[in-house]
Amino acid sequence: MRKQQATRLLFLILSISILACGLGARITYKKLNIVVLNSLSMAMFRIGIVFLVSVVIEYMLAHKIHKGFKYFFRHVIVMNSLELQMIDAGIYIQRGKIFELPKIELSFDKRLDKGILKIRNSIKFDKKLDGMSLSSALERYIVERHYMTDDGNYYIYELLDGSIDFKMKFNSFEEYIKHNEAIPTYSLFLDRRSIVKLQHTLLVGVTGSGKTYCLYNLLLQFFNKSIPYVIYFADPKGSSLAVIGQIIAPDKTAVDMSKIIEQLEEFVFKMRERKEEIKELLKSKLDADYSDFNKSPYIFCFDEYASFVSVLANEDKKTRDKVNGLMAEVILQGRQLGFFMFIIMQKSDANLISTSLRDNIPLKVVLGNSEQQTYVTAFGTGVDIPNRHYKVGEGVFTEPVIASEPKLLQCPFLNFDILEAVRKATPVM
Missing domain, CATH: 3.40.50.300 (P-loop containing nucleotide triphosphate hydrolases)
Structure with a gap:
């Protein structure tokens, strides 16, 4: 499982657990009419809802929902495909059952026909990131060129929507x-x-x-x-x-x-x-x-x-x-x-x-x-x-x-x- 997925799943399980406990306290309160359980159930419900909403908001912000639903869904699809294929290609560090991928940043322009992909460089993956053909992992996008940042910390990949026709x-x-x-x-x-x-x-x-x-x-x-x-x-x-x-x-x-x-x-x-x-x-x-x-x-x-x-x-x-x-x-x-x-x-x-x-x-x-x-x-x-x-x-x-x-x-x-x-x-x- 990817590290980010594991973190979100952990918070999701925690949210559901707190909600379940709150629901249990609520049922017990109704049966036994214990006032303290009423207050406890309400508090746990609120905390559970806050945790659950936080997980959803974090997920949506990570995929830039503020730029629109079309942008959001495109970002989700491309990132998911890229991360899965990077795991298949061995671009990860395994810690137990968790796959830790290099830091990835993906952004598109307003029309979604071009994009910039940044992948954190490391000693372990430097040659792989330089020689790897990423186009097959990017759904409809292809890599037009790639280069390393001046400080050597990131590889930058310039993307183009391969379905776009720019013939005059x-x-x-x-x-x-x-x-x-x-x-x-x-x-x-x-x-x-x-x-x-x-x-x-x-x-x-x-x-x-x-x-x-x-x-x-x-x-x-x-x-x-x-x-x-x-x-x-x-x-x-x-x-x-x-x-x-x-x-x-x-x-x-x-x-x-x-x-x-x-x-x-x-x-x-x-x-x-x-x-x-x-x-x-x-x-x-x-x-x-x-x-x-x-x-x-x-x-x-x-x-x-x-x-x-x-x-x-x-x-x-x-x-x-x-x-x-x-x-x-x-x-x-x-x-x-x-x-x-x-x-x-x-x-x-x-x-x-x-x-x-x-x-x-x-x-x-x-x-x-x-x-x-x-x-x-x-x-x-x-x-x-x-x-x-x-x-x-x-x-x-x-x-x-x-x-x-x-x-x-x-x-x-x-x-x-x-x-x-x-x-x-x-x-x-």
Whole structure:
């Protein structure tokens, strides 16, 4: 039996016992007409009622009845499930027949779609609490990320109601533009709840995962900013990205190996020019970047990067080294200058993209139901991936500011003609 249950049961038995004694005294008083028993029975009744009401009130307050009945019942269900499964997992100290669990604090937001779970840390359970997957014990909730408090005394688990749909739907490009107008100039929205700063991005997903539509969502945001974005398109397979590139900027669109390398060289040349420009501006404002000076960001969208790498492997060493050097220069120096790589591929294995480059890409997105190895190569080892079946356009992402551990993502549904929207867009190149 859990310690808290045992305490409540003890007080409940005590309350019932006192009430029973009071009832017995009352019956005896009526039979024998002993006045003192009348007073005693009344006192015992009152004490028993006080004890009983106290047990009920303590239980209801422990589950935060003051926040409403819906909150109360949700709290009871989740806490009960969690405590039982923690006992099954051996997260307790047994003292006789009593199971003493670590201190647990659970709270939800007003809409009950998010929550915070705090579990008291200890030497005995530290590794278990860090590596344990709690989502299965939390009914409808899943753990999006967890971390230890600065003092090391608690593990904090951020919860999300897995049944909540936060996918956005846009039925027209005009509706899409209106929403995008509220997003900061140098930021992008990923879904209804996640806005990130423009940065190097790795987008991974198998065929049919919704990777292309996720890319469309990002591209369309580039076109209607108050400060123009300059976009380069590299598509070794000559698929949909190349079609969009030919409409928007044919002079910055490449599909064959030599042309892609030329575009990459031009991109880096522009970045080096910006570097000299920013160097002078920094004399008036230290620790600034391109956005502080209202400069246009440059984006190099590299679709089917794995196909490019496989063809590049057949080139001479000088060409391979040159391309690798250009990629590294952009990813390592581009952030402050406003030059960013958007790399799209099906897998991010080390033989396709070097670990040093991948580790320096802040925003990583994995869509669809990918293999475990794909998550490991994208996010590293020892991270929790929310265990669920991902529909098209759904997945997880990491980003240093809002998602240090994989966070759920539901890409917007664009219910309009993408090509027509691209033709309406007016980016300045």
